[in-house]
Amino acid sequence: LTISLVLTAVRRYFDEDDDAPPPVSTLEYIPAPGSPSYQPGPGESSEEDDPLDAFMAGIEEQVQKETTSKVVEPEPDKKKGIRDDIEEEDDEESYYRYMEENPMAGVLNDDSDNEIEYDEDGNPIAPKKSKDIDPLPPVDHSEIDYLPFEKNFYTVHEDISVLSHPQVEELRQKLGIKVTGPLPPNPVSSFAHFGFDEALLKAIRKSEYTQPTPIQAQAVPAALGVPRHYRHRADGQREDSGKELQPGDGPIGLILAPTRELSQQIYTEAKKFGKVYNIQVVCCYGGGSKWEQSKALEGGAEVVVATPGRMIDLVKMKATSLTRVTFLVLDEADRMFDMGFEPQVRSICDHARPDKQTLLFSATFKKRIERLARDVLTDPIRIVQGDVGEANTDVTQIVKIMSSATTKWSWLLANVVQFMSSGGVLIFVTKKVNAEEVANNLRLKEFEVVLLHGDMDQSERNKVITQFKRQEVSIMVATDVAG
Structure with missing residues (x-):
């Protein structure tokens, strides 16, 4: 009986039409709790939720809140020179925007009175560095x-004390000096007139000084003696x-x-x-x-x-x-x-x-120096050699205008030997690079040359100056550091 029932069920299965539609269920699918598609009802408790899902949902909610709370930045004002085709403004736009926002820029507290100076090659010359050393505080x-x-260390020599006023004026005229001030002493004409002792006079003679300069002849008696x-x-x-x-x-x-x-x-x-x-x-x-x-x-x-x-x-x-x-x-x-x-x-x-x-x-005696003299000197004696602004008559000055650096170089080569026969030759140049160039060119012509400029350390400077003073080297090329 059992076998006949099974055979009957098999025949029915194979005899059924494959194209027949399956029977339609009348029951609605309801997901079970814990299923991915399960949605709890309004009255149901959420305690059965997965803890990890709840944690991730909290993070997403927090991120959403922070995103919505951000302040929306206003679009840049296109009137301020901001270009739309690039992310950042260029230098020209930045300048125009700054000048529009700061209309008084460059007007107030403008310290640019000094114009920029340029050398012969068109390069800007750096301004002199200001001395930032604070002065000493005032003293009571x-x-x-x-x-x-x-204050008085001067005893007038008898040869000087007997000079009459016309003789004193004649001596000052011979020295080329003019003297003003309260009771200026008479000038002298020899180191022996200063009243120095023999030890000092011996040291002066050893240094090969024969007679005082015009300024010394009048200034030393004024400095050592006070009326x-x-x-x-x-x-x-x-x-x-x-x-x-x-x-x-x-x-x-x-x-x-x-x-x-x-x-x-x-x-x-x-x-x-x-x-x-x-x-x-x-x-x-x-x-x-x-x-x-x-x-x-x-x-x-x-x-x-x-x-x-x-x-x-x-x-x-x-x-x-x-x-x-x-x-x-x-x-x-x-x-x-x-x-x-x-x-x-x-x-x-x-x-x-x-x-x-x-x-x-x-x-020189500019107004600033004159003010200093009035401030720091009491009853001063003023000694002037020559006329104010006049060149020293002991110096022969020959001015030659050269059209180019090549012309200068040719002239120097043609005359340097003659100059060396009369003594040391000091060549001043404007910049360090020019000093090095002139010195190297002279060395190529087999001249012994020393170089002096501001970038050398003090020991090197001293060595160069000593060599030139002792006439160990006849030519020195220098910037104004040697002036």
């Missing part, structure tokens, strides 16, 4: 108890100048010069003559070791030769002080002012005691 001299000191009613001390009072120099003692004499080269030249001469009296001389300048210079000052010095900036630095470091300065010399004051040292020079003058003896030397 009324709170300082200064010791009195001697009795112009002295700033009571008779019989003086500082004990014979006391032994102590460590840390500031200088008695201070000489300011504009450049390190001039400072070293003055130092060499001062040391030579100071050695006669065992006077300690120290040279301080920018570019040298500040530590070595401070140590030399801490050991004590009667005379200091310095550039203004370095002197201020050392005073601020308390390596020395200016309380003992009774003799101040400003050499080439006009050049110090041209280099931007006027505030520093004035602060040093104001820092030293008010009754000091001050000497000011200047090749």
Whole structure:
């Protein structure tokens, strides 16, 4: 029976039409809980949700909130020069936009009064760097108890004291000098008239100086001697100048010069003559070791030769002080002012005691120098050699206008041997590159040449200057650093 039922079911299965449609169910499909297509009803609890799905859904919701909360940036104003075809504005558009937003740019606080200068090749010449050294702070001299000191070290020689007024004027005319001021002393004509002792005169003769220059003939008596009613001390009072120099003692004499080269030249001469009296001389300048210079000052010095900036630095470091300065010399004051040292020079003058003896030397006497002289000098004696603005009559000046660098070079080669027969030849050029070019070209012509410019360190400069001064080399090519 069982077998017959199975056979009957098989026949029915194969006899059925394959194309007949399947029976349609009348029941709707309902997904079970946990199924991917399952949607919980409004009354059902969500506790059966998958924890990972719930976490990811929370992240998506947070991201959507942050996206919708972002502030929409306004489109750039096309009137401000923003181009639409590129992402960023170019330099020209940036300039126009800036000028539109800042209409007063370049009008207020405009410090561009100085025009840009160009060299012969059309290259802009860099302006001089401003000196950013702060001056010394002001000093209240009324709170300082200064010791009195001697100002008059000059005894008039008998040959000079007997000169009549016409003879004095004749001597000044012969020297080519003009003198104004209260009771100027008579000029001299020999080193013996200064009243120096034999030791100093011997040192002067050893240096092959035969007679004083016109400025020395009148300025030395004025510097060493002060008329009795112009002295700033009571008779019989003086500082004990014979006391032994102590460590840390500031200088008695201070000489300011504009450049390190001039400072070293003055130092060499001062040391030579100071050695006669065992006077300690120290040279301080920018570019040298500040530590070595401070140590030399801490050991004590009667005379200091310095550039203004370095002197201020050392005073601020308390390596020395200016309380003992009774003799101040400003050499080439006009050049110090041209280099931007006027505030520093004035602060040093104001820092030293008010009754000091001050000497000011200047090749020109511009209004700034004249104001300085009125401010720092008391009852000054003015000595002028030649006329103001006139070239030195001791120098023969020959001016030749050359049309090109080639013409200059040909002229130099044709005349350099003749110049060398008369002494050393110093060739000034404008720029370092020109100095190197001229020096190399001369070496190719088998001339011995030394080179001097601002990019050389101090030891190299000293070596070159020494070689030229000793006439070991006859030609030096230099920029204005050697001026």
